[in-house]
Amino acid sequence: MHPLVDAENGTISREIFVNPDIYAEEQERIFARSWLFVGHESLIAKPGDYITSRMGEESVVVTRGRQGGVHVLLNSCMHRGMKVCRYDQGNTRLFTCPYHGWSYGIDGKLVERPGQLVGVPGFEQHYHGELDRTAWGLRHVGRIALYKGTIWANWDADAPDFLDWLGGMRAFLDFALDHRDGSEGSSEAIGGIQKWRLNTNWKIVAENFIGDLYHDISHRSVDLVGIGPSGGKGRRDAQRPRMQIGFPGLGHGGLGETPHNSEPDYAPAWALYPEVEAYYRELHEKRVRNLGDRPRVTMSVGTIFPNMSFHGRQPRTILMAHPCGPTQTEMWRIYLVDADAPEAVKDAARHYYLRYSGPAGMTEQDDMENWTYATEASKGVIARRLHYNYQMGLGHARPVPGLPGAVQNGPMAEENQRIFYNRWAQFMTQAGWDGLMPTTARALEDAD
Amino acid sequence: MPTDPTLAALLLEHEIRQFYFVEADLLDERRFAEWLDLLTDDVRYFAPIARNIRRGEEASELTREGFDAAWFDEGKVTLRQRVEQLATGIHWAEEPQSRTSHLVTNIRVLEALPEVAAAVEVRVRSRFLVYRNRLADETDILVGKRSDTLVRVDAGWKLARREIQLDQSVLLAKNLTLFF
Amino acid sequence: MHLPVPGAHTTALAKRGATMSDGINLLQLEPGARLRLANGAIVELVENPRDGSWLLCRYLADPTDPAVLGDEEHMIFVRDITALA
Structure with a gap:
């Protein structure tokens, strides 16, 4: 595999977060051929x-x-x-x-x-x-994919189809992009993209959003104050039990529920805004009707390899961690709402998103502090000899019924991080798509 | 109550300047709870995001209040929550705390209602330069424009509305844990 | 700065060194404006892309090539414009 990544034993060299040569190689091997x-x-x-x-x-x-x-x-x-x-x-x-x-x-x-x-x-x-x-026309990307309003591009014309790239992660992305009433797509980005710079490596951002419930402790200050849409302590409405679900071989993952075929009872939310609460209560009824007994998931946060992360519910947002040097990242945040939601619903969502996420986000601020100084404290020659520890839950992954290609490892584990860095190591060491997308390559051979 | 209009304008401007200098001291001395007392209960605190746009399309240069994303778009409830978070001592982005200096300049009273000599509401434009230094080398200089509405209350003036235009499109600071 | 281009001296435009177009800011032109080109053609501005360099025009008259006349849009470069017509 890769000399600096020992995902089997859950350790990863700090070099990959600070070394300019590795960063330069990532641009070619990852960003020039990823969706x-x-x-x-x-x-x-x-x-x-x-x-x-x-x-x-x-x-x-x-x-x-x-x-x-x-x-x-x-x-x-x-x-x-x-x-x-x-x-x-x-x-x-x-x-x-x-x-x-x-x-x-x-x-x-x-x-x-x-x-x-x-x-x-x-x-x-x-x-x-x-x-x-x-x-001598402008250089086009190799491939484009439009998916429920989101636009994806890949420089490599030979890259696998976007949906193959996404694999089973699609169900979790759908939860973020589909209408709250369960109908497909129909979410939109509210105007204005928050863009800001951060002195950290882009992977530290991606690995946080791939599902790290363990770091909840770092958000204790905002939880003590309470910024959730129903008042009280904490930073969001009660949510259903989540677990780490990841896709070995694809590098994606998130925190969510395994697929289920009926809609759980309505849980009151947005209590500070009665009009909004009534809207979601009504949508719940529509959701029950629209989805019937089809499988569905919920999710709170996830990362699609390499650097796109998203939140599915509270908040509901897309984050890009654009690499800007080995220890600098340009963050872009886009906020999502149902396109046909009443203004009051969009308004309440917007205010909530802005106090949660972004540079003024009372939650995101503490994340960024941790990422920044983890990066700085990993630059020195002594620090670089050490490895980060991703051993939580090592060996405890199990398949997810109803979700081929996925594993889950309970609510708190570092399975998804190991999956992410395994994927990273594959991209850094393997030349062709046959090795990187063996499932797709096999499927193509079968089709032949 | 002065009858000379020039003198009345000078006195009003002096009052407003003193308000801003007191406000800057409260912020830079980290007396955030007292700073909150300078805001009306229905204060609007809005900081749009700036875009790079073609000359002639200035209408889309800033994100729209009430519709678009922003750096800040909130009222007193959220501002109080921010102050409470700072006070926990475990808001790691401000622990240890930043050193800040708010320089407030170019203060112009644009409008006074009902009149300068007996103003109970003023619209004021100013510039700020906020220097922030934290830990060893974390340094930000954030510069921009403020458009305020101040209202007179029993004890003096209170801030009823503030629009903050930061002179950056990509924010070159890792967070906005500070007030402007 | 506009420096003489080697090999360009055969055009009437280059011989003059500067052209009438040096005094025209394309951003100020509105659709419907009529312009004279260096080769004597007259064009009408259809759409101004507001890039300061090009205009989308249709030909009203062209002494050298009558085939270009009509409603088809042509890209006209600022330095090929000699005057407002």
Whole structure:
């Protein structure tokens, strides 16, 4: 496997969190071929709308074409590299480089393929009409997947399908993205992305959100105050028992319930807001009807390898931990609501999310303190000789009935972290998809 | 009550400046519970997120109050919860506590109601520079604009509304455990 | 800064060193504006992408190539514009 990761024995060298060479290798081996979350369709609702986003260290433009399709393009002029877009969002038909004026179209009226080079100053006079404009369009990602409003991209055109990448984790992502009444999708991102920088390694963020109930103690100050939507102590409404559920071989995991076929009784929530409480009570009835006896899960938090994390209920949010150097991460938080929820419901959710998460989040602040100083205290030559300990629950994983490919390890364990770093080690040591996605490769062979 | 309008404006501005300087001292001396007393019970405390947008599209430069995400969008209940959390002594992001200095400048009274000489409500614009240093080398300089509404109560002025525009789009600080 | 480009001296535009377009900020032009190009063509602004460099125009007259006339949009570069028409 990887010399620095001993997931079998639950120890991992601190080097992988601080070493610049390992960080550089991650950019190539992980971020250049993983499915990465780049945005939400509700942020680019109209033709011509775009946002700038990130894939690893790369800046990308995520646009909606005039024909409605979503395109993800490297935000770098093909001529001499200048960013063709330095705005966070907008609406345009052209991305024009400010340096020498090369211009790229994203609208089918101007180009056959979005991102095509449509304007070259001096094309006739100085290039003598000889530049192959079709060969110098903006670089597209290799693959794009749209899933219930979320937009994912992969630089590698040979990457497995997104749904294969997601595997059984899909059920937990669905819980976050589906309507609270159980109908598919129909959540939207509220406007405005919180972006901020943090001096920690991106994996420390990902491994926290993959399910670390053990660190609950670090949030004792906010629990003592109580910021939940029903008042009292704690930071959210009572939730159903959760356990660590992870997907060995895929690297994803979270805290949630195993699949079940009937809806538990309604548990009152959002008591501080009677109108909101009534809304959720009504949705519960709809949920019971909509889901019938189909399997369903609940979840609170999870990570999709490598660096997309999400919360499914309270709060309900997507987090990207963009790598920004071995010991720096740019955090992006997007907040989700049901698109058709009444304003009062959206409003209460928004206020709750903002006091929970983000740089002013009374919960997230303590996480960031721990991540920052864990990173700093792992930089020294002596500290680097040591390994972090991920031994909790080692050897106690068991299969999850009704969820192929998954294991669970009770409410508190470090199974998911071991799964995550096993996956990391696979990506850092294996060259091809046959080794990285053996299940998919086998399925393809069977299909042949 | 002065009858000279220039003198009345000077006196009002002086009062407001003193209010801000007292407020800054309370924050920098970590007397947060006393700072809360400077806020009306229905105070609005809002800090939008800034975006980089094309010139001419300034309407979308800041996230919208009441609709979008923000750095802060809250009232006194949440602000009091923040103060309570700081006071627990186990809010690790502020344990040990930050050293801060709030520099408040460019104070302009934009509007006084019903009139300058007998104002009971004022709209004030100012700039802040907040220096924060914590532990050894954790240092942030957060600069921006404040648009406030202050109302006169028996003992003096209280803050009824504050909009904080931080001059950053990507926040270059790991948290916002401080007040502006 | 606009430096002379080697090999570009054959165009009338480059011979002048500076063009009328140096005085035009494309951001100030609205759809419907008529512009004269270096080759004598007249175009009408259809959509301004507001990038300061290009305009989407249709040709109203072109002494060198009548085939370009019509409603089709063409990309017009700022330095090929000599004047408002």
